[in-house]
Amino acid sequence: MTADEKPAVASTRLRKQGGVALWRQIADGIRQGIREGVLGNGERLPPETDLAERFGVNRHTVRSAIAALVQEGVLRAEQGRGTFIQNKERIVYPISKRTRFSRGIDGQARSTSGRMVDCLTEVASEIVATMLALDPKSPVVKLKSVSLADGLPLSSATSWFDSRRFEGIGKIYEKTGSITASLAHFGVEDYTRRSTTISARHADEIECRLLSLAPGAIVLVTKAINIDASGKPIQFSITRFVADRVELSVSPEEKLEAL
């Protein structure tokens, strides 16, 4: 280790002041260091023990600060390796009358892919039946999938289809990796989005596992209904986007119609 290496973070010895908790002051210090560009994307933070010594606090106090920044998505901690600055560039995902997954993120990532996680036929819940305008307890196909961009998980989607109209859509999707192509296989030439609702919350355990997220990560949740040319609902889907990697864009129709 060289003696004159640049200080990764300000090392001003902190003391209780102004009623602001020490761990908050440390978190702010690291956040500022990142904003000022002292620490670039992907770079490694000094070990917790070093930081503790520099700030003149216990290791646990530094850990509280780091934990908060991991929650915010500013840092990423890896056991045995270190703590790193987290890239925050987001892929823009357009939501419009003609929302299509592959079209949406086309060109923004070097590679995109989709993988089916699960597919089964079940009895429609009250919500699903309403969304698909089916009789209560109609059989529906439930299809769960994960999409990746540049090898990293981007979103996880659960879709429901009328089982009588789209029986076996899971197998088609498994082959094509595309909802649009799968629907076309059943004679759906075109479909449009009737409605989308958007909310945000922390990812639960299952989502963390499926999307390789740290506990406490945020997901952007969209619930959407797609309808065919005659206006009949054909797909109800709940998609959980990794909030750190995605920005949704509600664009005017004309732009995408031109495609």
Added chain:
Amino acid sequence: MTADEKPAVASTRLRKQGGVALWRQIADGIRQGIREGVLGNGERLPPETDLAERFGVNRHTVRSAIAALVQEGVLRAEQGRGTFIQNKERIVYPISKRTRFSRGIDGQARSTSGRMVDCLTEVASEIVATMLALDPKSPVVKLKSVSLADGLPLSSATSWFDSRRFEGIGKIYEKTGSITASLAHFGVEDYTRRSTTISARHADEIECRLLSLAPGAIVLVTKAINIDASGKPIQFSITRFVADRVELSVSPEEKLEAL
């Protein structure tokens, strides 16, 4: 304390098992208790010391679990009072060509109000100038406001307007509490939304203070451009919604046009 009070949470003595951290097991236990309705909305959790004893762990271990659930928005901790179950009902906020704040949440809350936080004239940043289609470094009015529903903060918005066209819009907004009314005062009969982008992240310190949020809370961030009848941008705004209280709805135009 009565001897036969209902157990607020399962009190199975936990031990290291399956490689799952103790504090995670406890968090899952509490989460499950809420899902199963053992703990209702607003009810108080037993004190940390009690929980620690019941689970057979140190108080800090329980604190880790509670901290995670506070982050998730499941619980709310109040120093000196206790820890409570957090209400999670959301207000639906429609986003469409004719997005209007007051119209949007009308009828979903008993009362709504807006308050101006700050208003000043500044030189447009590169982004703001681009969004408003102004020459670089043009003077712009920056207006910051907070909206409440049923007395609780719902969102905080920062808007920019061309200072030459909308000079003094701050004073009008302060009186009317409505952007639509303020713009009408400057002869803008009608305006529509050109674009909206939506992302989610943790609230920063300033947002936590302004919106009365616990550190670690999530905000849904929308960036929007409104244009007048001739297509000229008149407002660029960044709105931070409290994610626990809001769900955005991208609705087809026809519905709101009918209003």
Added chain:
DNA sequence: TTGAATTTGTCCGTATGTATT
């Protein structure tokens, strides 16, 4: 392949501060 060093993760115990009741 092994094993030591490094680094983050979990848990315990204790003490003190601060807000509420």
Added chain:
DNA sequence: TAATACATACGGACAAATTCA
């Protein structure tokens, strides 16, 4: 004022994952 309950900070110990000689 006193008791209660959450917040912060310190110290120590060991586990688990990674890296590297």
